[in-house]
Amino acid sequence: MSEDTAALVLGASGGLAQAIIGELMADPEIGTVIAISRSAAPENVSAGTVKPIWIETEYTEPAMAAVVEQLQSFAGRITRVVICHGILHSETLWPEKRLEDISAEALQSVFQANTVVPVLWLKLLHRLLKSKQRCVVAALSARVGSIGDNHLGGWYAYRSSKAALNMMLRTLSIEYGRRVKNVKIISFHPGTTDTALSKPFQASVPSDKLFTPEFVAERLCGIMNEAEIDGQLSYLDWDNKSIPW
Template structure:
């Protein structure tokens, strides 16, 4: 019998699909999948009945679209949301690549990266908090990256991506301080999945050792184990795919 929900934002991403596939096997957990594109009808979760999976398609990740999606999911079920995964983000596009040197830095590209990697996740944190604030525990996972660590930056480059993830970490840390006062049931986790074999990392896999290029299924399994083992301690955790803390 379903008694809790898992919410996945960016559910059409490879890792989002892998998380959904594993959560779908849990008899007591329903799924709410949010994406800018319709969820592939051939996905594993499609095998579940309509009571198990709720799919919400949004036009974009602007505030009004997020508000509409949240209104839809609230109307769908009164069950508590025990897990939230924000999986979306951007590293490169058809028009820009990560910067190798100062001369490559471009203001327009930076705005796109900071919007996708920092602003969008924080809008979800802001707008979901009111419906997550209850007695039931909720773990809220946002995908960050090790390159967002200022302490760990030994190579330089990738100005926009590094800055967007560092800013995201700071905003999540700030939010965790506030939630420790007003929503003690919510645990924020900033997660580094490692180099995963997805379109985001595809152009940069050449020099990645075979044992350090992960499948989405592996990352999803690791993440769900980490989430289950991480206590609600009223602070932000910055963790890698092994569950180890990353220095800020």
């Protein structure tokens, strides 16, 4: 295990994030895995006797900046970042099926989680990530964030927040390409993964298209391992295929 390198998982409490943590912890090239979440570490997040460093925080910019300050000892050592923030539904909001379902409150909540928080992390982390060694950042996006691939409509807040995330990441990748040249950014569509986020929508998904978190985590880490540092944003699915913008 390389003790000089670290991986960072942001928004670490979900099922897919926990599988990604497990995959990263099993990677002999990564010495330390740091998980950031609003909730405490679940008891089952470990690899034998080894556990990730778990930091609890609120997702306000001052609180996030304080976390980045805590991570200063890892400056230049972070080789993987996975941004897992996202919301599709909750007890108080649901994907819109028609115009009448659109509400300002839901739009603001979904955009905050899916677009604003991931971009703030990349704003705050750029000095920490700058290094001579290769670093790959993946943010969980979605195929429904593709404007060119939108043939069904609906899901206004979720679609739009993921499209906005893609544009933010595209813009960030250009500035990172000038200022943090060692970083590659990927906007990643995991497919329909068997987690709480997709649970209410799984009935219509063919069994061979409903993926386990462990399968998606393995595919994502493999894609990150092979990614070329080219100063460009890649919008990829779980099968490493490009998605139209």
